[in-house]
Amino acid sequence: MRELIGKPAPDGPDLALTIAIWGGAALVAGSFLALLGDLLWHGAARVSWDFLVMAPEHAGKTGGIGPILASTVAILAVALLAALPLGLATAIWLSNFTRGGSLLARQVNLSLDVLAGVPSIVFGLFGNAFFSVVLGMGFSIAAGGLTLACMILPIFIRSVESGLSAVPDEWRRGAAALGLSQAAALRHILLPAAAPAISAGMMLGIGRALAETAALIFTSGYVDRMPESLLDSGRALAVHIYDLSMNVTGGDQAAYASALVLIVLLLAINSVAQTLTGRFLARRISQP
Amino acid sequence: MTPSLSTASATADTFTLGPLQNGPACCIPTPILSIENLSLHYGDKPALAEVSLDIYRGCITALIGPSGCGKTSFLSALNRLSDLIPGCRVGGRIRFGDADIHDPAIDLQGLRRKIGMIFQKPNPFPLSIRRNLEMPLREHGVDRQDELDEKIRQALTDVGLWDEVHDRLDAPALGLSGGQQQRLCIARAIVLEPEVLLMDEPCSALDPLSSAVVEALIQRLRGRYTVVIVTHNLAQARRIANYAAFFWMREKVGKLVEFGRCQQLFDMPRDDLTAAYIAGISG
Numbered sequence: 241m242r243e244l245i246g247k248p249a250p251d252g253p254d255l256a257l258t259i260a261i262w263g264g265a266a267l268v269a270g271s272f273l274a275l276l277g278d279l280l281w282h283g284a285a286r287v288s289w290d291f292l293v294m295a296p297e298h299a300g301k302t303g304g305i306g307p308i309l310a311s312t313v314a315i316l317a318v319a320l321l322a323a324l325p326l327g328l329a330t331a332i333w334l335s336n337f338t339r340g341g342s343l344l345a346r347q348v349n350l351s352l353d354v355l356a357g358v359p360s361i362v363f364g365l366f367g368n369a370f371f372s373v374v375l376g377m378g379f380s381i382a383a384g385g386l387t388l389a390c391m392i393l394p395i396f397i398r399s400v401e402s403g404l405s406a407v408p409d410e411w412r413r414g415a416a417a418l419g420l421s422q423a424a425a426l427r428h429i430l431l432p433a434a435a436p437a438i439s440a441g442m443m444l445g446i447g448r449a450l451a452e453t454a455a456l457i458f459t460s461g462y463v464d465r466m467p468e469s470l471l472d473s474g475r476a477l478a479v480h481i482y483d484l485s486m487n488v489t490g491g492d493q494a495a496y497a498s499a500l501v502l503i504v505l506l507l508a509i510n511s512v513a514q515t516l517t518g519r520f521l522a523r524r525i526s527q528p
Numbered sequence: 529m530t531p532s533l534s535t536a537s538a539t540a541d542t543f544t545l546g547p548l549q550n551g552p553a554c555c556i557p558t559p560i561l562s563i564e565n566l567s568l569h570y571g572d573k574p575a576l577a578e579v580s581l582d583i584y585r586g587c588i589t590a591l592i593g594p595s596g597c598g599k600t601s602f603l604s605a606l607n608r609l610s611d612l613i614p615g616c617r618v619g620g621r622i623r624f625g626d627a628d629i630h631d632p633a634i635d636l637q638g639l640r641r642k643i644g645m646i647f648q649k650p651n652p653f654p655l656s657i658r659r660n661l662e663m664p665l666r667e668h669g670v671d672r673q674d675e676l677d678e679k680i681r682q683a684l685t686d687v688g689l690w691d692e693v694h695d696r697l698d699a700p701a702l703g704l705s706g707g708q709q710q711r712l713c714i715a716r717a718i719v720l721e722p723e724v725l726l727m728d729e730p731c732s733a734l735d736p737l738s739s740a741v742v743e744a745l746i747q748r749l750r751g752r753y754t755v756v757i758v759t760h761n762l763a764q765a766r767r768i769a770n771y772a773a774f775f776w777m778r779e780k781v782g783k784l785v786e787f788g789r790c791q792q793l794f795d796m797p798r799d800d801l802t803a804a805y806i807a808g809i810s811g
């Protein structure tokens with residue numbers, strides 16, 4: 241044991257690893273900040289209360305994004321109202337089968353992963369064929385929201401399902417042995433314990449839904465008037481940005497400003513969602 | 529008013545289950561659980577076959593035997609926890625009082641409330657100490673707050689935990705020590721006023737001191753509850769049990785080799801296997 245004393249630990253590899261880890265983190269954080277800075281630089285000047293509430297004029301070059309914000313929120317609300325209950329129920333049902341790591345479980349998870357990776361344009365074509373044409377919704381906020389719901393369901397189900405599967409079996413057995421119903425075990429133990437996964441799944445879904453253009457062009461359309469019902473067509477923020485930057489000459493500043501609003505909206509919705517899941521689920525669990 | 533229980537010397541005499549019974553605890557054995565020709569399969573693989581015995585009301589029955597001979601499987605058949613394991617099939621008949629526990633019309637949640645279970649690894653829920661007891665009570669229809677508080681205090685006192693935790697009932701249960709967690713799990717089971725307690729090696733994850741505390745607690749449960757306990761600690765079985773059942777693997781299937789009064793099984797085993805097992809471990 242003599243040789244262990246008095247020799248400093250060789251810190252070469254450790255140091256390299258530390259630098260690599262911090263470097264990686266700095267790179268990621270840096271590029272996000274650069275993006276945000278770029279948006280602020282080009283767009284902040286345009287963002288004002290008027291910009292948020294006024295209707296767009298001259299194809300969006302002037303005026304605001306009021307109706308577009310309203311449509312975006314409506315589309316997102318439809319998508320979440322459809323996807324969250326359905327996704328939770330499916331994930332709960334699935335996790336009863338997939339917990340053992342059986343063949344069926346792996347296949348179900350694989351197909352969810354594949355579905356989650358399907359390009360959104362495919363969902364757009366499907367949504368157009370099914371919701372707009374077959375169900376007769378036409379180009380509407382409802383059709384767009386439901387298409388987005390289909391798109392975020394696989395991600396959401398997958399993340400809730402893996403959260404539920406990660407809950408230790410001994411709690412399930414303990415609850416059953418106390419004569420608790422499955423519903424009680426879910427409500428008091430399983431869902432609260434899976435709350436971080438549920439909220440992560442929700443964030444991924446919201447992020448994907450807010451950023452979506454391809455799936456919406458075919459379903460909710462790009463009418464930029466204030467929608468009067470869910471069956472009206474409505475232009476989502478991401479579609480608006482796409483339109484401004486690709487089709488409207490001189491629309492750059494408005495595009496930057498809209499993108500800035502989109503990012504702020506995303507951050508705001510995510511923090512609300514996180515607080516809500518925290519309040520309703522995770523609070524009830526107390527880890528030491 | 530709740531009496532003050534926080535004196536340091538009160539740990540030993542605040543148990544409310546009455547003094548330890550020294551004499552024969554069950555003079556006239558009346559079966560509370562009758563197991564007839566029980567068999568249990570995991571998929572195609574048999575784990576237990578031809579097990580028949582009676583569990584007597586108010587007594588402690590110890591299950592002993594080597595690892596893998598089906599003791600845990602036997603316990604989980606008694607409260608039908610085996611239903612949770614995919615592919616697990618149970619055959620034979622188990623009578624609890626005058627009900628057949630495999631009767632399709634049986635109230636399964638009611639059955640599991642009456643037959644509580646303690647696991648080898650303490651498994652308190654990730655809730656506060658109080659909510660660990662309160663939540664099952666509420667789910668079983670106890671709503672009045674004063675009644676809940678009283679039952680919780682009683683159960684924690686019964687397991688000797690009240691003095692240790694009464695000032696931090698809202699702290700997370702997972703912050704307790706292993707021995708405290710196991711006693712909390714026992715409290716969580718007895719707060720529902722079960723008739724039978726199934727214990728699967730309740731002391732094996734604990735240090736010797738906590739283990740002695742839990743063992744003393746189990747002794748005090750005698751008479752008020754029927755206890756079925758799996759243990760690899762033969763000295764412990766001998767100290768606490770009235771009856772003992774010895775399981776063994778024959779042709780890779782768990783069988784009941786011998787069942788009898790604890791003293792008889794340890795001192796005058798009828799079966800050579802039992803004698804060899806006891807001698808092998810203790811001698």
Ligand SMILES: Nc1ncnc2c1ncn2[C@@H]1O[C@H](COP(=O)(O)OP(=O)(O)OP(=O)(O)O)[C@@H](O)[C@H]1O
Pocket residue numbers: 570575593594595596597598599600601602613
């Ligand atoms: N969930 C399961 N799936 C498949 N086989 C199982 C399962 N649980 C137990 N077995 C098998 O059943 C047999 C009996 O297991 P059991 O856990 O009942 O033994 P035990 O007597 O409790 O052992 P120990 O003393 O080690 O706890 C073993 O061969 C085990 O491999």
Ligand SMILES: [Mg+2]
Pocket residue numbers: 599600601728
């Ligand atoms: Mg076991």
